[in-house]
Amino acid sequence: MTAAGLRLRATAGSEWIKFRSVRSVPAALLATAVVVVVGGLLVTAGFRSGWSTMTASERATFDPTFQSLHGVELAQLFVGALGVLTVTGEYTSGLIRTTFAATPQRAQVLAVKGLILGGVVWVLCTVASFAAFFAGQVVLTAPARHASLGDPGVLRAVFGGGVYLLLIGLFGCGVGALLRRTAAALAALFGIVLVLPIAVALVPGVLGARLNEYLPSTAGMEFWTVVRTGGDALGAWPGLAVFALYVVATGVAALLLLRRRDV
Amino acid sequence: MSTINPSRRARAVLASEWIKLRSLRSMRASLAVTAVFSVALAVLVCSNWAASWSGLSAAQRAQFDPTDTSLNNLQVVAVFFAALGALMVTNEYGNGLIRSTFAATPQRGRVLAAKAVLFGVGCLIAATVITVAAFAAGQSVLGSRAPHAGLGDPGVLGHVMGGALYLTLAGLFGLFLGAVARGTAVTVSALFGVFLVLPILVNSLPKDALWRHTVPYLPSNLGVGLWHTHGQFFVGPWQAAAWLAGYVAVIAVVSTVLLRGRDT
Numbered sequence: 001m002t003a004a005g006l007r008l009r010a011t012a013g014s015e016w017i018k019f020r021s022v023r024s025v026p027a028a029l030l031a032t033a034v035v036v037v038v039g040g041l042l043v044t045a046g047f048r049s050g051w052s053t054m055t056a057s058e059r060a061t062f063d064p065t066f067q068s069l070h071g072v073e074l075a076q077l078f079v080g081a082l083g084v085l086t087v088t089g090e091y092t093s094g095l096i097r098t099t100f101a102a103t104p105q106r107a108q109v110l111a112v113k114g115l116i117l118g119g120v121v122w123v124l125c126t127v128a129s130f131a132a133f134f135a136g137q138v139v140l141t142a143p144a145r146h147a148s149l150g151d152p153g154v155l156r157a158v159f160g161g162g163v164y165l166l167l168i169g170l171f172g173c174g175v176g177a178l179l180r181r182t183a184a185a186l187a188a189l190f191g192i193v194l195v196l197p198i199a200v201a202l203v204p205g206v207l208g209a210r211l212n213e214y215l216p217s218t219a220g221m222e223f224w225t226v227v228r229t230g231g232d233a234l235g236a237w238p239g240l241a242v243f244a245l246y247v248v249a250t251g252v253a254a255l256l257l258l259r260r261r262d263v
Numbered sequence: 264m265s266t267i268n269p270s271r272r273a274r275a276v277l278a279s280e281w282i283k284l285r286s287l288r289s290m291r292a293s294l295a296v297t298a299v300f301s302v303a304l305a306v307l308v309c310s311n312w313a314a315s316w317s318g319l320s321a322a323q324r325a326q327f328d329p330t331d332t333s334l335n336n337l338q339v340v341a342v343f344f345a346a347l348g349a350l351m352v353t354n355e356y357g358n359g360l361i362r363s364t365f366a367a368t369p370q371r372g373r374v375l376a377a378k379a380v381l382f383g384v385g386c387l388i389a390a391t392v393i394t395v396a397a398f399a400a401g402q403s404v405l406g407s408r409a410p411h412a413g414l415g416d417p418g419v420l421g422h423v424m425g426g427a428l429y430l431t432l433a434g435l436f437g438l439f440l441g442a443v444a445r446g447t448a449v450t451v452s453a454l455f456g457v458f459l460v461l462p463i464l465v466n467s468l469p470k471d472a473l474w475r476h477t478v479p480y481l482p483s484n485l486g487v488g489l490w491h492t493h494g495q496f497f498v499g500p501w502q503a504a505a506w507l508a509g510y511v512a513v514i515a516v517v518s519t520v521l522l523r524g525r526d527t
Contacts, residue, residue: 042464077455077456081449081451183289190459195459202336204308204311
């Protein structure tokens with residue numbers, strides 16, 4: 001094996017140990033999976049119990065897939081925080097100095113961190129998305145409408161729940177590497193993902209709607225939406241592309257800064 | 264050795280907490296960002312209403328309320344106050360200072376109470392300034408092109424002050440939750456979940472009997488009851504204030520009990 005290959009394997013090994021040995025990680029992952037399923041159940045049960053009070057147009061635009069995946073919106077808090085902490089935790093404890101002394105290829109360290117976090121989050125959240133989808137469709141008994149995996153766009157949307165959370169986790173890693181402080185990085189991440197869409201939605205008219213569709217989380221959510229009601233929506237794949245672009249840009253900026261900055 | 268006079272101890276605890284509060288660099292910066300965000304968003308929202316007013320239908324105009332429009336940024340600003348409150352406590356756990364604090368004052372409940380009093384009073388002042396400024400800025404932008412309100416109009420001052428009360432209670436909610444959870448990441452994530460995400464999930468559900476008996480009692484929706492003038496589904500202001508204060512009191516008791524039984 002070449003020296004570069006050996007180094008990569010050693011970095012992956014040490015990053016994996018760090019990832020799984022932080023006590024809060026299994027707790028956050030468990031919370032993520034629970035929240036995806038429970039959030040979806042809460043929302044679908046609410047629609048099922050209130051179905052008779054809904055108007056005809058509300059019923060026509062009801063998206064059983066999207067609503068059963070709504071727990072993803074809660075879960076992004078845990079996944080995002082996990083992404084941030086994967087990086088900032090090492091700055092807080094000072095371990096980052098040891099890490100970079102052992103592996104001066106800093107970009108490699110960050111990339112491996114992202115890969116490990118991303119892999120675990122993607123597998124777990126995809127499984128949780130499917131569980132939430134099936135649980136939600138069981139809850140949505142007639143007369144409420146429900147969806148099945150064979151319907152157009154549904155399989156993509158259910159996979160979309162896992163992909164969206166994967167990107168949120170990587171976004172958190174990138175923001176964490178840029179800002180290096182837990183509180184600041186969390187505030188920035190949640191500010192962008194949660195606060196901006198609400199703030200922009202308050203602006204009436206075309207300006208608000210136009211701005212909103214290009215925000216990272218709004219664009220990313222398109223990928224797990226099946227029924228689109230408004231005209232101002234990017235659509236599934238363009239939405240995913242816009243969201244991914246934000247994440248990649250943040251990652252590249254983090255990699256570049258990481259190499260120039262002191263630790 | 265003589266016993267320490269309790270009032271002297273209380274003064275000492277308050278003084279040390281006050282030094283920590285005012286010397287925390289991030290506190291002042293975060294507060295400034297919050298104020299700028301609130302006023303800027305009020306101006307942005309109101310200027311868009313003013314610009315589009317002439318093209319609006321009668322139904323859209325009937326929906327419009329100038330006070331609500333200038334204050335609706337509070338649904339986001341509340342989470343900033345809550346996060347600031349959380350940092351008051353979790354910062355000290357993060358840098359280890361909490362061990363010195365509790366070594367100096369083993370009466371842990373009193374330390375938490377001192378933090379809450381100082382932060383609560385500071386919050387109330389800052390929140391009043393922010394809500395009045397957001398209201399005034401919003402109304403001046405609405406100006407002549409759209410209907411606007413004044414602080415003297417019936418009910419308006421109550422809702423502006425209701426907004427300030429909401430921000431203060433949100434701050435204390437965060438502070439006590441921080442004392443329960445102790446970690447910055449956990450507390451801040453939970454606060455964003457409670458104040459921002461939960462309402463997104465459940466507010467749009469069909470409004471059946473179950474909804475009407477649960478959803479309006481979420482902290483964020485109680486907040487809406489405090490500052491919003493036309494809340495059809497929301498709890499009235501006095502009741503909302505009582506419920507919110509009740510939530511804060513419950514977490515305060517839980518955190519005090521936990522704090523006394525736990526290692527630092």
